[in-house]
Amino acid sequence: MLPTVPLYLLPGVLPMTQVNPFYNFSGMDPMMTPPFLPVPSIFNMQTNLINVMSMQAMTPLPQPNALSLTGLPTIIPTVPLPEAIRKKSSYQIYTIPSAGQQTLGNEKNRTAKNIKKPLNAFMLFNKENRNTSLEENEYDQMPILTPMVPTLEAMKTESANQIDTIPSTVQRVSLNRRQKKENYIKKPLNAFMLFIKENRKTVLEENGYDQIPAGEINKELGRRWRETSHEERQKYFELARIEKQLHKDKYPEWSAKDNYPKNPKKANKRIHDPTQHLAEMCRARFGIENKAKWCKYCLQKKKCILSREITQSYEEEITSETSRGSTETASSSATTPTDLALNQASSTPQSREESLQTSLSTNSEAEEEEKA
DNA sequence: GCCCCTTTGAAGTCG
DNA sequence: CGACTTCAAAGGGGC
Numbered sequence: 001m002l003p004t005v006p007l008y009l010l011p012g013v014l015p016m017t018q019v020n021p022f023y024n025f026s027g028m029d030p031m032m033t034p035p036f037l038p039v040p041s042i043f044n045m046q047t048n049l050i051n052v053m054s055m056q057a058m059t060p061l062p063q064p065n066a067l068s069l070t071g072l073p074t075i076i077p078t079v080p081l082p083e084a085i086r087k088k089s090s091y092q093i094y095t096i097p098s099a100g101q102q103t104l105g106n107e108k109n110r111t112a113k114n115i116k117k118p119l120n121a122f123m124l125f126n127k128e129n130r131n132t133s134l135e136e137n138e139y140d141q142m143p144i145l146t147p148m149v150p151t152l153e154a155m156k157t158e159s160a161n162q163i164d165t166i167p168s169t170v171q172r173v174s175l176n177r178r179q180k181k182e183n184y185i186k187k188p189l190n191a192f193m194l195f196i197k198e199n200r201k202t203v204l205e206e207n208g209y210d211q212i213p214a215g216e217i218n219k220e221l222g223r224r225w226r227e228t229s230h231e232e233r234q235k236y237f238e239l240a241r242i243e244k245q246l247h248k249d250k251y252p253e254w255s256a257k258d259n260y261p262k263n264p265k266k267a268n269k270r271i272h273d274p275t276q277h278l279a280e281m282c283r284a285r286f287g288i289e290n291k292a293k294w295c296k297y298c299l300q301k302k303k304c305i306l307s308r309e310i311t312q313s314y315e316e317e318i319t320s321e322t323s324r325g326s327t328e329t330a331s332s333s334a335t336t337p338t339d340l341a342l343n344q345a346s347s348t349p350q351s352r353e354e355s356l357q358t359s360l361s362t363n364s365e366a367e368e369e370e371k372a
Numbered sequence: 373g374c375c376c377c378t379t380t381g382a383a384g385t386c387g
Numbered sequence: 388c389g390a391c392t393t394c395a396a397a398g399g400g401g402c
Contacts, residue, residue: 187382187383188382189381190380190381190382190383191380191381191382192379192380192381193379193380193381195380196379196380213377213378214377214378215376215377215378215379216377216378217378217379218377218378218379218380219378219379220379221378221379221380222378222379222380223379225379225380226380237381240381240382244382255383255384256382256383256384257383257384257385260383260384260385
């Protein structure tokens with residue numbers, strides 16, 4: 001025997017003509033958070049997913065034949081999910097059809113005249129249980145019926161289906177490559193990344209879509225983030241928390257370390273990579289006004305020649321250490337000039353500076369010889 | 373097609 | 388536990 005589901009719990013049906021105290025249209029004052037919901041008062045409908053659920057719960061019974069004050073049937077048009085929520089999730093949690101566009105399935109369903117029948121008991125049961133009965137692969141191939149205002153479960157489902165499937169142009173290349181190599185799962189976005197994602201377009205618009213380097217945009221976004229109020233930031237932290245939870249639900253076995261270098265020796269090397277302490281690029285050392293002193297790699301915005309040399313020698317050192325075994329000490333292997341420079345660099349700031357100068361001058365001489 | 377730049381935050385690693 | 392590293396987004400540009 002299936003439980004009776006009240007019609008007002010059906011997702012996606014929120015008459016625009018009904019007054020809903022949980023919904024804030026843009027331009028209105030923020031909502032008052034009801035005392036029975038564990039929702040911080042700083043959140044309003046535009047960003048809080050819990051409130052989406054409460055919005056559903058507050059959805060009145062549809063009156064199929066009744067006309068509202070506007071003369072429209074009360075079950076249409078539905079209130080689209082607030083813009084802010086639509087933008088928030090990097091997983092494209094749900095798909096909201098734009099005005100005049102019905103994205104549910106075939107051409108027939110795309111017509112504005114097509115009003116779907118309310119779900120009967122079996123359809124509700126089917127909707128509730130279909131996902132759990134499908135294998136993962138089959139699941140991905142199933143068509144998605146997306147409610148206008150989803151349940152949290154539906155949001156999780158949509159997230160699971162759509163994660164990594166709508167990458168940007170640049171991301172697409174990278175993802176495809178990685179996905180060919182392995183079943184690559186990306187990290188969930190943190191609060192700042194969500195902030196960037198939402199506000200990058202604004203910064204671009206303000207600058208007339210000039211070709212601003214992404215680095216410069218992010219500098220500006222970083223500045224704006226620091227200027228953002230605590231309350232505003234909290235929205236993004238809350239969204240990041242939800243993103244993380246959705247990610248965890250979808251990939252319970254995934255860990256951030258999965259995206260770290262597979263070779264533990266290599267990863268370990270990175271952590272102890274002395275170039276991390278010596279990676280002062282020519283720009284930092286000489287300044288932009290002294291570009292003439294920069295090495296050719298820094299001029300090409302590449303890794304500084306110094307870092308390259310030190311990294312190379314360090315890798316050689318690691319290799320030789322590995323082949324010799326662990327009986328010898330690292331200091332005894334410092335037989336090359338760069339190794340010596342490394343050892344010096346790790347001793348005092350002064351000697352470190354000298355070693356840098358030596359390395360750079362050596363590089364300049366070599367380049368001059370090349371030219372000659 | 374890879375890497376760099378640049379930002380902040382989360383999470384992992386290491387001593 | 389603190390210090391440090393890597394990776395999330397973005398896209399132009401160099402190689």
